[in-house]
Amino acid sequence: xxxxxxxxxxxxxxxxxxxxxxxxxxxxxxxxxxxxxxxxxxxxxxxxxxxxxxxxxxxxxxxxxxxxxxxxxxxxxxxxxxxxxxxxxxxxxxxxxxxxxxxxxxxxxxxxxxxxxxxxxxxxxxxxxxxxxxxxxxxxxxxxxxxxxxxxxxxxxxxxxxxxxxxxxxxxxxxxxxxxxxx
Amino acid sequence: xxxxxxxxxxxxxxxxxxxxxxxxxxxxxxxxxxxxxxxxxxxxxxxxxxxxxxxxxxxxxxxxxxxxxxxxxxxxxxxxxxxxxxxxxxxxxxxxxxxxxxxxxxxxxxxxxxxxxxxxxxxxxxxxxxxxxxxxxxxxxxxxxxxxxxxxxxxxxxxxxxxxxxxxxxxxxxxxxxxxxxxxxxxxxxxxxxxxxxxxxxxxxxxxxxxxxxxxxxxxxxxxxxxxxxxxxxxxxxxxxxxxxxxxxxxxxxxxxxxxxxxxxxxxxxxxxxxxxxxxxxxxxxxxxxxxxxxxxxxxxxxxxxxxxxxxxxxxxxxxxxxxxxxxxxxxxxxxxxxxxxxxxxxxxxxxxxxxxxxxxxxxxxxxxxxxxxxxxxxxxxxxxxxxxxxxxxxxxxxxxxxxxxxxxxxxxxxxxxxxxxxxxxxxxxxxxxxxxxxxxxxxxxxxxxxxxxxxxxxxxxxxxxxxxxxxxxxxxxxxxxxxxxxxxxxxxxxxxxxxxxxxxxxxxxxxxxxxxxxxxxxxxxxxxxxxxxxxxxxxxxxxxxxxxxxxx
Numbered sequence: 209x210x211x212x213x214x215x216x217x218x219x220x221x222x223x224x225x226x227x228x229x230x231x232x233x234x235x236x237x238x239x240x241x242x243x244x245x246x247x248x249x250x251x252x253x254x255x256x257x258x259x260x261x262x263x264x265x266x267x268x269x270x271x272x273x274x275x276x277x278x279x280x281x282x283x284x285x286x287x288x289x290x291x292x293x294x295x296x297x298x299x300x301x302x303x304x305x306x307x308x309x310x311x312x313x314x315x316x317x318x319x320x321x322x323x324x325x326x327x328x329x330x331x332x333x334x335x336x337x338x339x340x341x342x343x344x345x346x347x348x349x350x351x352x353x354x355x356x357x358x359x360x361x362x363x364x365x366x367x368x369x370x371x372x373x374x375x376x377x378x379x380x381x382x383x384x385x386x387x388x389x390x391x
Numbered sequence: 392x393x394x395x396x397x398x399x400x401x402x403x404x405x406x407x408x409x410x411x412x413x414x415x416x417x418x419x420x421x422x423x424x425x426x427x428x429x430x431x432x433x434x435x436x437x438x439x440x441x442x443x444x445x446x447x448x449x450x451x452x453x454x455x456x457x458x459x460x461x462x463x464x465x466x467x468x469x470x471x472x473x474x475x476x477x478x479x480x481x482x483x484x485x486x487x488x489x490x491x492x493x494x495x496x497x498x499x500x501x502x503x504x505x506x507x508x509x510x511x512x513x514x515x516x517x518x519x520x521x522x523x524x525x526x527x528x529x530x531x532x533x534x535x536x537x538x539x540x541x542x543x544x545x546x547x548x549x550x551x552x553x554x555x556x557x558x559x560x561x562x563x564x565x566x567x568x569x570x571x572x573x574x575x576x577x578x579x580x581x582x583x584x585x586x587x588x589x590x591x592x593x594x595x596x597x598x599x600x601x602x603x604x605x606x607x608x609x610x611x612x613x614x615x616x617x618x619x620x621x622x623x624x625x626x627x628x629x630x631x632x633x634x635x636x637x638x639x640x641x642x643x644x645x646x647x648x649x650x651x652x653x654x655x656x657x658x659x660x661x662x663x664x665x666x667x668x669x670x671x672x673x674x675x676x677x678x679x680x681x682x683x684x685x686x687x688x689x690x691x692x693x694x695x696x697x698x699x700x701x702x703x704x705x706x707x708x709x710x711x712x713x714x715x716x717x718x719x720x721x722x723x724x725x726x727x728x729x730x731x732x733x734x735x736x737x738x739x740x741x742x743x744x745x746x747x748x749x750x751x752x753x754x755x756x757x758x759x760x761x762x763x764x765x766x767x768x769x770x771x772x773x774x775x776x777x778x779x780x781x782x783x784x785x786x787x788x789x790x791x792x793x794x795x796x797x798x799x800x801x802x803x804x805x806x807x808x809x810x811x812x813x814x815x816x817x818x819x820x821x822x823x824x825x826x827x828x829x830x831x832x833x834x835x836x837x838x839x840x841x842x843x844x845x846x847x848x849x850x851x852x853x854x855x856x857x858x859x860x861x862x863x864x865x866x867x868x869x870x871x872x873x874x875x876x877x878x879x880x881x882x883x884x885x886x887x888x889x890x891x892x893x894x895x896x897x898x899x900x901x902x903x904x905x906x907x908x909x910x911x912x913x914x915x916x917x918x919x920x921x922x923x924x925x926x927x928x929x930x931x932x933x934x935x936x937x938x939x940x941x942x943x944x
Contacts, residue, residue, distance in 0.1 A: 231484045275530040276603075278537055280479050280519070282472070283528060318801070350542075355485065387486020389541060390509050390701065 247296030269336035277346035427812030466912025533599035539592035644762025659752035663691035667763035684767025791822030807911035839863030
């Protein structure tokens with residue numbers, strides 16, 4: 209999906225002559241930068257630093273990014289954004305040194321069972337204690353031929369028992385474009 | 392004169408060719424779509440999209456918008472994913488034609504990248520919102536619906552509620568020119584930017600927000616919808632209250648047609664026939680009560696409204712210049728006594744021809760827009776529910792949509808989208824499913840064998856499907872993998888991924904796809920509610936398997 213998005217963006221750039229920025233849409237590099245920065249912050253977070261092999265077990269279920277922007281983010285890209293942050297930490301290290309494990313997302317589990325790829329009782333003991341989620345938001349300002357979209361992406365790890373946030377990180381960026389919107 | 396002949400021929404050829412840059416749609420496609428035969432039309436449009444590629448394709452968005460509309464009508468939102476995303480990406484790109492101003496004005500409008508009139512763009516955004524909602528991506532649906540709610544340019548100057556047409560606006564601009572007012576400046580700055588009256592967009596944005604649990608935001612959008620169109624108040628109240636689990640969007644009729652009219656066909660005008668009904672009636676077979684689905688948009692009304700159109704008066708001006716040059720040049724050429732004068736006259740005439748050809752209006756448009764779109768809500772509580780829809784007092788518009796199930800577990804609501812074929816079709820009012828498929832558990836006569844082996848089952852090959860055949864005493868020695876391999880030997884795609892994300896015709900219609908359309912779509916009714924020709928095996932493997940089954944092996 210990332211590749212298709214990239215092709216579409218490259219095609220858009222080609223048709224529009226690669227001139228001034230003509231779209232405030234989120235680009236592939238925006239997604240890459242967002243996930244890189246957030247992954248770095250997770251790696252250096254107090255939340256991870258404080259955990260040891262003897263910490264209470266943490267079983268994390270991942271959700272795809274919730275898109276509350278003015279832009280469409282394909283489903284594959286939204287999973288990729290979560291996967292990229294999660295996989296920035298070596299799974300074995302997390303499991304051995306931090307007592308953190310990740311389990312199959314509920315959506316993937318349900319889809320697998322519905323397609324007949326997984327048995328009905330597959331992963332019935334996954335019982336997550338935490339969830340990792342993210343929300344992408346935006347605000348738009350448009351006047352005449354100018355348009356600006358300010359984007360904010362917030363990642364969270366939530367304790368499912370207490371509902372408390374155990375880690376959160378935010379990344380922001382802005383995109384501006386010029387040109388007639390209807391033409 | 393002789394040395395000029397090649398140049399003249401070139402100029403004339405060029406002039407003659409300029410008006411024809413716009414891609415004409417095969418009339419067979421529009422005829423097929425009128426009676427709901429979307430499968431073949433989709434495949435043809437998919438070819439156009441593939442051949443058109445990206446670079447320099449001036450119909451890039453047009454072809455994708457057309458394909459998107461038909462793929463949705465055929466109940467294949469997954470197959471529409473790529474074209475929907477590409478369409479959104481380009482619609483959101485600003486100033487696509489910014490560097491084409493000179494060429495487009497002097498040479499031909501055909502070289503402009505088609506982005507459609509504002510109302511065509513809003514309808515395309517709505518189609519994308521519907522496609523995302525059908526994939527249960529309500530957040531992306533929200534983004535697409537919001538994108539349809541752009542500001543409009545309103546040139547009305549306190550004339551009350553009556554909205555000027557584009558022609559009236561052009562006339563007003565011309566009148567201002569006569570009294571010394573710069574009409575270009577008037578058209579550039581003489582408007583007020585006003586909130587849109589696109590009720591369908593407000594309803595879709597409201598429903599999407601509601602599905603996401605963003606109730607306050609949903610209320611805001613729904614309030615706007617009811618403000619724009621008071622007849623929607625009951626619908627918006629129902630959506631706001633959450634007393635339903637199924638949102639139904641119904642498209643009906645043929646959208647307006649863009650034609651060249653006026654002197655030399657220099658002016659583009661939108662034509663439409665008849666009027667749309669204020670509502671359609673919906674019912675479920677297990678419930679006696681009927682509910683109304685009010686009209687959220689009349690596309691022909693938008694096409695008439697200057698606020699929903701780009702400004703076309705430049706074309707008229709070009710046409711007039713073209714005619715003046717043509718008459719003047721021809722007169723000089725005929726009447727001149729010396730060669731030089733003849734050359735000048737011929738040149739002027741050719742230039743006139745060039746401009747005359749170029750002044751032909753650009754009539755490219757999305758032929759597959761509906762006349763009107765209606766939205767209603769239902770509570771589907773049992774699998775295999777049949778929903779009926781009909782425009783009041785017009786039985787030929789009855790469309791029966793069988794096999795509808797409640798939303799999947801964990802989903803707050805679902806969106807159904809159906810399109811009433813404008814010319815009617817016998818299968819549309821049947822409601823009786825004649826082929827077993829992945830959307831229904833109901834047993835069908837003949838479903839003990841796959842369609843490709845002479846039966847009436849087009850379910851995807853899986854252990855469950857094979858268990859059904861086994862339970863009927865058929866294909867007892869075949870495994871699910873062997874059955875799947877038979878499909879592959881036949882070149883049949885089992886998933887949208889097998890189709891590389893593209894549109895393909897179903898095997899029941901002579902195509903190569905086994906992907907099942909969404910129940911509740913027109914495509915589902917067309918495929919499964921009429922009898923099709925028997926399948927003709929292509930591979931030796933399938934022929935052998937059929938023979939073995941007939942021998943009882």
